[in-house]
Amino acid sequence: MPEASAAGVRPDPSLLLLLRPKWLTARARALSNERGRGARFGLLAAMGALFWTFIYTVLYKLLLYFRGVPDLGPFLAGKLLGIILVGFFSILLLSNIITALSSFFLARDLDLLVAGPVDWLKLYGAKLLETGVNSSWMVVLMAIPMFAAFGVAYHGGPLFPLIVLAAFVPFLVVPTVIGSAITLVLVNVFPARRTRDILSVIAVLAAGGIVLLFRVIRPERLARPEGFRSLVEFVTILRTPTSPFLPSEWVQRAVLGWLNYRPDWMAVYLLWSTAAAAFVLGALLHRRLYSIGFSKAQESAQRFVRGGVMRQASDRILSPLGILKRELVLKELRLFFRDTTQWSQLILLAVLVVVYVFNIKYLPLRGEGVTFFLVNVIPFLNLVLAGFVLASIAARFIFPSVSLEGRTLWLLRSSPMPVRELLWAKFWVGTTPLLLLALGIVGVTDALLQVSDFMFAVSVMTITMMTFALCGMALGFGTLFPQFETENAAQIPTSFGGLVFMIASIGLIAGVITLEARPVYSFLSARLYGTPTSMGEMVFGFGMATMLCVAATIIPIGVAKRRLEAVER
Secondary structure (H helix, E strand, O other): OOHHHHOOOOOOOOHHHHHHHHHHHHHHHHHOOOOOHHHHHHHHHHHHHHHHHHHHHHHHHHHHHHHOOOOOHHHHHHHHHHHHHHHHHHHHHHHHHHHHHHHHHHOOOHHHHHHOOOOHHHHHHHHHHHHHHHHHHHHHHHHHHHHHHHHHHOOOOOOHHHHHHHHHHHHHHHHHHHHHHHHHHHHHHOOHHHHHHHHHHHHHHHHHHHHHHHHHHOHHHHHOHHHOOOHHHHHHHHHOOOOOOOHHHHHHHHHHHHHOOOOOHHHHHHHHHHHHHHHHHHHHHHHHHHHHHHHHHOOOOOOOOOOOHHHHHHHHHHHHHOHHHHHHHHHHHHHHHHOHHHHOHHHHHHHHHHHHHHHHHOOOOOOOOOOHHHHHHHHHHHHHHHHHHHHHHHHHHOOOOOHHHHHHHHHHHHOOOOHHHHHHHHHHHHHHHHHHHHHHHHHHHHHHHOOOHHHHHHHHHHHHHHHHHHHHHHHHHHHHOOOOOOOOHHHOOOOHHHHHHHHHHHHHHHHHHHHHHHHHHHHHHHHHHOOOOOHHHHHHHHHHHHHHHHHHHHHHHHHHHHHHHOOOO
16 A cells, blocks of 8 residues: 555645646557558648648738728728638637537546545646647647738747737636636537527527628628728727727737737736636536536436337338338438437538528629629539538538448447448438438529520539539448447547548639530530530540549448458458
C-alpha cells in the first residue's frame, strides 16, 4: 500500500493528470503504425494548406480594396470583422451546447472519475477544457488565416499575434462556459438521453435562424453604397457596433485598435474579466447541480415500439419489393428517424436550401452589361454549386450508413441475406430523397433564372446523373473507411474517409462539368451566331459525362460489396 494511503491522506489528482488519458489516446492514434498513416497526414496537411491559402488570399485582397477606399475603408474592415466574429460566437455557442452533453454526462470515463477521489473543481476544469477543445478547433483553424490577412494588410507588426491571442483566448472561453451551463441546466430538467434529442432540435433550429437572419440582413449591401438613401445613412450603419454587448465586439475593438495604432486595452480587460466571471459562475453552478444531473444521466429514455397506420401504409407501398427488400428499406428508415441528431438536421438543410434559392433570386442577371452567354453560363455553373450541396448531404447521411450498423453488423453478416441487398437498400433509401431534392433545387433555380429549354434539359440530366454518382461514391467510401466504434454519427463525415470522399466528389463534379462545357458552349455559340451545331462534339461530351457518372455509381458499390463480404461472419 502506498505511503499516502497508509497515512490516511486522500489522493488528489491534478488537472494535468485528469487530462493525461485524453492526450495519450490522441498521441497513440497519431503515432500508430497503421498502414497509410503518412499518406493520410500528408493529404490532410495539403488540404489544410490549400484551405488556409484560399481564405487568406480572399480576405487579403478584400482588405486591400478596403484600404484603398478613403475614409470608409476602416469602417468596412471593422464591419466585416464584426460579422465574422458574430458568426464565430454563434457557432461556438451551439457547438459547446451539444459537445458538453457528451463530455460532461455521457463520456465513458465519467463513471471512474465521478466515483473516484477527484476534486469537483478540477473535474469541472478538465471537462470544460475537453469541451472547449472539441468545439473550438475548427473555428481556430478558420481564424488563423483570417487574422493573418488582417495583420499583413494593415501591417500589424511582430506583436500582433500576441494581441490576437490576448483577445481570442477569452473569446473562446465565454461560449464554452455558457454552453456547458445551459446543458447542465437542461440535464437537470430532462433525462440526458432525452436532452440529447432536445438539444439537437434546438441547435438546428437556432443555426437555421442565424443563417436566415444573416441572409435577410444582406450584408453585401455594404459594398454598394448607392443602395442607401444617403451617404449619412451608409456611414451610420458602418459606425454602428455589430453587437456591442457581445465578446465579438470587444475582440473587434482590440484587434482593429491595435492595427489603427490606437490600442484598446479596455476591450482586452472586458474579455478577460468576462471570461473569469463566467468561469466562476459556471463552476458554482456545476458544484450545485452536477451530481443531480449526472445521476439523471444514467436514466435511459423511454421508447415505445408499436405498429400503426404508418406501418400498415408502408407495408402496402413496399409490398412489390418482396419481404427482404421491404424489411431492409423499413430498417433504414427506422434507423434514420430514431436518431434525432440525424433527422433534425433536415431542418437546417431546408434553411440552407432556402438561402441558396434566395441568393439565386437576387443575382443581377438583368440590365446593362449582361450578355447572352452570361445568362446561360450562370445556370450551367449553378450545377457546380448544386453538386457541392448534394455531396455534403451525401457525406452527412449516406456515407455513415454502414458505420451506423456498428456491432450489429455481425448479425446481418451471419444471416443468409446477400450483402448486395443490404447495400442497394441503403443506396435507394438515400438516393431517392436526395434526387427529389436535387431536381427541386435545379427546377426552382432554373425557373428563377428563366433559362432556355436546352439549358433546362442539360441541368436536369446532369444533376440526375451526378446524384446517382455521388450517392454511390458515398456508400462505397463509407464502407471502405468505416467507423463502427464511434459514439456520435456527426463525427463520421469528418473522418479521413469523409475527407477522401469529398475530394473524390469534387473531382467527379469537375470532370462532369469539364466534359459538358465544350458542347454547351458550342450549342450556345451556334444559337447566337446561327452556325451549325457539331452533333459529334455533343455526343462525345455528354456521352463521356454519362459514362463517368455510371462508373462512379456502380464501381464503388461493387468495391463496397467485396469489402463487406470480407468481414468475418
